[in-house]
Amino acid sequence: MRWTYVIPRLLIVVFIWAGLHFGMDPALRFSAIRTAQTLTGAKADVGELSTTLYPPRVTVSGVALASAGRPGTNLVEFETLEFRLSGDPLLRRQFVVEEGVVKGVRFGTLRGDDGQLEEEEEEPESTEPSWLAEQLKARGREWLNGLTEQIRSQLDPNVLETYRTGDEIYRKWDGRFQELSLEVKAMKPRVEDLRVRFRAARSGNTVEQIENYLQVAQQADTLVQDAQALRKEMTDITPEVRTDLMRLDQARKNDTEQIQQLVREFRPDAGEVAESVIGGPMYEQLHQLISWIQTVRSYASQLQQQTHPERGRGTDFEFPWLHPTPDFHLCKLTVSGDMRMDHEWVPFEAVVTDVTSDAPLLQRPAIVRFRLQGKKPLLLKVTYDATGETAITEIVGAYREAEPRMLNADAGRKATISAELDDIQWDARFTLIDDVIDGTVRLAGQLEKPVFAAQDPSLRHELVDAMNDVMSRITEVSAELRTTGPLKHPRVELHSPIGEEISEGVRLAFADQMNAAKEKLQAQAEEYAAEQLQRLTGRFRGEYERLMAEHGDTIRQVQEIQQLVASLRSGKVDAATVFQQVSNSNLISEKDRGKVNKVMDQANSFLNEAGVPGALPFAIPGQGASPGLGSLPGLSGQQRVIPGGAGSGSGGTGSGSAAPPSTGNAGSRPLLPSTLIPPNFAPPLLPPRKR
Amino acid sequence: MLFLLKPLRLATKALLTESTPRQLSMGFAMGILLGLVPKGNLLAITLGIILASLRINLGVAAAAALAATFIGVYLDPVSDRLGTYLLSLPSLQGFWTQLYNTPLMPWTDFNNSVVIGSFVIGLILVYPLHRLSHPLFTRYSTVVAERARRWKIARLLLGAEWADRIGSLE
Numbered sequence: 001m002r003w004t005y006v007i008p009r010l011l012i013v014v015f016i017w018a019g020l021h022f023g024m025d026p027a028l029r030f031s032a033i034r035t036a037q038t039l040t041g042a043k044a045d046v047g048e049l050s051t052t053l054y055p056p057r058v059t060v061s062g063v064a065l066a067s068a069g070r071p072g073t074n075l076v077e078f079e080t081l082e083f084r085l086s087g088d089p090l091l092r093r094q095f096v097v098e099e100g101v102v103k104g105v106r107f108g109t110l111r112g113d114d115g116q117l118e119e120e121e122e123e124p125e126s127t128e129p130s131w132l133a134e135q136l137k138a139r140g141r142e143w144l145n146g147l148t149e150q151i152r153s154q155l156d157p158n159v160l161e162t163y164r165t166g167d168e169i170y171r172k173w174d175g176r177f178q179e180l181s182l183e184v185k186a187m188k189p190r191v192e193d194l195r196v197r198f199r200a201a202r203s204g205n206t207v208e209q210i211e212n213y214l215q216v217a218q219q220a221d222t223l224v225q226d227a228q229a230l231r232k233e234m235t236d237i238t239p240e241v242r243t244d245l246m247r248l249d250q251a252r253k254n255d256t257e258q259i260q261q262l263v264r265e266f267r268p269d270a271g272e273v274a275e276s277v278i279g280g281p282m283y284e285q286l287h288q289l290i291s292w293i294q295t296v297r298s299y300a301s302q303l304q305q306q307t308h309p310e311r312g313r314g315t316d317f318e319f320p321w322l323h324p325t326p327d328f329h330l331c332k333l334t335v336s337g338d339m340r341m342d343h344e345w346v347p348f349e350a351v352v353t354d355v356t357s358d359a360p361l362l363q364r365p366a367i368v369r370f371r372l373q374g375k376k377p378l379l380l381k382v383t384y385d386a387t388g389e390t391a392i393t394e395i396v397g398a399y400r401e402a403e404p405r406m407l408n409a410d411a412g413r414k415a416t417i418s419a420e421l422d423d424i425q426w427d428a429r430f431t432l433i434d435d436v437i438d439g440t441v442r443l444a445g446q447l448e449k450p451v452f453a454a455q456d457p458s459l460r461h462e463l464v465d466a467m468n469d470v471m472s473r474i475t476e477v478s479a480e481l482r483t484t485g486p487l488k489h490p491r492v493e494l495h496s497p498i499g500e501e502i503s504e505g506v507r508l509a510f511a512d513q514m515n516a517a518k519e520k521l522q523a524q525a526e527e528y529a530a531e532q533l534q535r536l537t538g539r540f541r542g543e544y545e546r547l548m549a550e551h552g553d554t555i556r557q558v559q560e561i562q563q564l565v566a567s568l569r570s571g572k573v574d575a576a577t578v579f580q581q582v583s584n585s586n587l588i589s590e591k592d593r594g595k596v597n598k599v600m601d602q603a604n605s606f607l608n609e610a611g612v613p614g615a616l617p618f619a620i621p622g623q624g625a626s627p628g629l630g631s632l633p634g635l636s637g638q639q640r641v642i643p644g645g646a647g648s649g650s651g652g653t654g655s656g657s658a659a660p661p662s663t664g665n666a667g668s669r670p671l672l673p674s675t676l677i678p679p680n681f682a683p684p685l686l687p688p689r690k691r
Numbered sequence: 692m693l694f695l696l697k698p699l700r701l702a703t704k705a706l707l708t709e710s711t712p713r714q715l716s717m718g719f720a721m722g723i724l725l726g727l728v729p730k731g732n733l734l735a736i737t738l739g740i741i742l743a744s745l746r747i748n749l750g751v752a753a754a755a756a757l758a759a760t761f762i763g764v765y766l767d768p769v770s771d772r773l774g775t776y777l778l779s780l781p782s783l784q785g786f787w788t789q790l791y792n793t794p795l796m797p798w799t800d801f802n803n804s805v806v807i808g809s810f811v812i813g814l815i816l817v818y819p820l821h822r823l824s825h826p827l828f829t830r831y832s833t834v835v836a837e838r839a840r841r842w843k844i845a846r847l848l849l850g851a852e853w854a855d856r857i858g859s860l861e
Binding site for chain 1 (some may be wrong): 709725736739740743744746749757767770771774778779784787788791792794795797798800802803804805808
């Protein structure tokens with residue numbers, strides 16, 4: 001036997017066998033470590049990797065994948081990974097894992113080192129803040145702030161129309177009466193001045209006296225006109241005051257109607273209420289779910305890149321398979337291990353089926369079923385269907401929290417809502433197509449120990465009582481969070497009956513409180529209105545009567561002067577009559593009256609005994625050359641007698657009327673020609689003068 | 692100790708003392724073929740096994756394979772073009788498909804343009820290299836063998852054989 005021929009060849013065979021037997025496992029282990037490190041971006045520890053060719057089986061033990069984001073912590077570790085490959089596909093370079101088992105999986109365990117690679121570090125992904133929760137809190141704060149402001153404005157007395165109208169009317173009439181008082185007071189100096197002029201009119205000779213009296217008469221006429229206008233103005237006040245009082249009453253009715261309408265329509269926004277109360281935990285769960293989805297997608301994309309090796313030398317041509325099957329197909333993989341939940345390890349199980357590199361060829365979606373035991377049992381099913389043109393991921397999960405969760409709705413500095421949510425059950429169902437997510441998260445639980453506490457002292461206790469009353473009636477809570485849109489910033493809508501319940505409850509409960517508060521406020525308004533009415537009425541009556549009284553005295557005095565001067569204007573009264581009128585009037589004092597009577601007696605004696613001097617007509621101004629008496633207009637050959645003496649009072653003016661003195665006396669002559677009397681002079685009618 | 696050394700002595704003897712020029716030239720040509728084909732696939736392993744099973748000088752074959760490995764990198768563009776042409780040839784598509792669906796054949800990476808191109812180039816060069824190298828080995832093989840005998844390790848191994856013969860005679 002040619003040993004020189006056999007031995008070398010045998011050695012080669014031995015070397016090849018030794019290489020496969022002793023070298024393939026380390027080579028595979030090295031490849032696995034490198035792949036895992038590339039995938040995770042951190043160190044990967046693989047304890048042992050053993051393979052068997054028949055049947056094809058791979059066993060990996062002692063694997064720990066470090067976390068790139070948390071130094072010193074493992075992303076995942078497991079004790080053993082064992083999977084069996086199908087032989088026939090393996091001959092065609094296709095990896096079909098018929099069955100795989102992973103045992104002892106744990107997440108987040110500690111490492112002896114930092115687990116970081118010394119390679120170039122990738123930029124860490126920006127941790128997106130809980131924008132949803134922040135957004136929610138802002139909206140909740142707006143709801144309670146808006147509610148309190150609305151209530152505050154509605155219960156503000158200044159808002160009541162009664163207050164505003166009454167205040168307006170009072171100020172209006174206060175000003176008007178002040179103006180009237182000033183006008184009336186302004187009349188008095190004029191009357192006093194007239195009185196003084198009337199007294200001063202006696203100075204000088206008779207003609208001068210007459211002229212003075214005419215001037216007084218003119219002033220008196222003007223004064224009377226002003227007085228009459230003022231009186232008319234005061235008289236016209238009454239209907240205007242009546243109108244204003246009717247306005248005040250109408251304002252009171254309007255306020256009553258407004259209160260009733262407010263009670264009917266007052267209702268906080270149910271959506272904002274729901275988001276304030278229950279939105280926090282809902283959005284947190286959604287945010288966490290989206291974060292998990294993004295993390296898994298990130299790892300999946302990296303794994304996909306790793307399963308396609310680096311482009312080597314040349315080009316690989318793919319020829320059609322006569323019996324096409326995917327290059328990689330994981331039929332079933334069972335994973336078991338522990339997961340850290342609330343500082344304790346909770347066992348879990350997962351089954352992964354039909355993970356393949358060519359889902360359209362396999363025509364079966366990949367499914368992951370996950371079950372977490374412990375105090376917070378979780379059932380999760382993820383279906384990844386890439387059999388069509390677009391990959392669709394469906395996530396269905398049910399989660400239960402045995403321990404109560406605190407709900408806190410912060411409304412800024414105004415108030416807080418706190419409660420316990422017990423026996424919480426979560427249900428989630430999502431569909432993910434590319435980067436678009438669509439689905440719902442549902443929550444159901446028992447609401448316990450609800451408390452609405454006011455932080456702002458100005459918050460009315462009616463509101464606090466109403467809110468607590470409403471919250472105490474709510475025992476069950478359910479909510480649904482609908483999500484659509486891009487995965488990074490989806491649109492969310494929260495729907496929960498609790499919003500409607502609280503909103504309607506606030507409306508009903510607060511209606512009673514509001515009614516009571518409004519009734520109280522309305523009573524205040526009515527009391528205020530009545531007080532205003534009384535003040536206005538009293539002030540009006542008092543002022544009016546006072547003004548009328550003052551004004552009446554003034555008018556009477558002026559009218560007496562007018563009457564006297566009218567007598568002079570008519571030309572049919574003689575001096576005696578005038579003097580008698582003056583004496584009988586209240587325009588002159590008792591002392592002066594005595595003087596007048598004395599003059600009248602002297603005049604009568606003179607006129608009756610001596611007759612009219614011939615030069616008298618020439619002393620009358622405006623008569624031109626000295627005509628005879630008969631040429632003076634108005635002067636006929638009448639002879640007048642001044643009736644009565646001092647205190648007789650039985651003159652032509654005994655009736656007190658403004659009628660001109662009697663013209664029936666034969667032989668009497670007018671004292672003044674009528675042309676000297678202003679043509680527009682018309683004495684008013686005077687009331688009867690009381691003696 | 693002697694039990695372990697005997698296979699080594701036999702291998703050394705086969706490499707250095709009992710190789711004809713024909714075996715040397717065939718070993719050289721086959722070595723070039725093996726060296727040109729990219730490693731890491733079943734084709735290279737198969738060629739190695741075939742090479743080892745032939746009655747050729749394995750030493751020269753190993754040396755030629757090592758040298759051709761480095762040279763083959765520079766021939767990749769040529770291999771790629773040739774392989775692409777062959778793999779895309781319509782008349783051969785059926786053959787390639789049949790071959791692709793044959794068990795173990797996908798492990799050979801024959802569907803890679805550089806692999807198939809290098810393999811074809813190596814096959815083409817086998818006979819020419821053998822014919823061209825045969826006179827050279829005929830002329831210089833004895834000289835090389837004589838010089839190799841002077842290596843200490845060869846002398847050590849060969850001397851051990853002589854000692855064994857002496858021992859057996861006694």
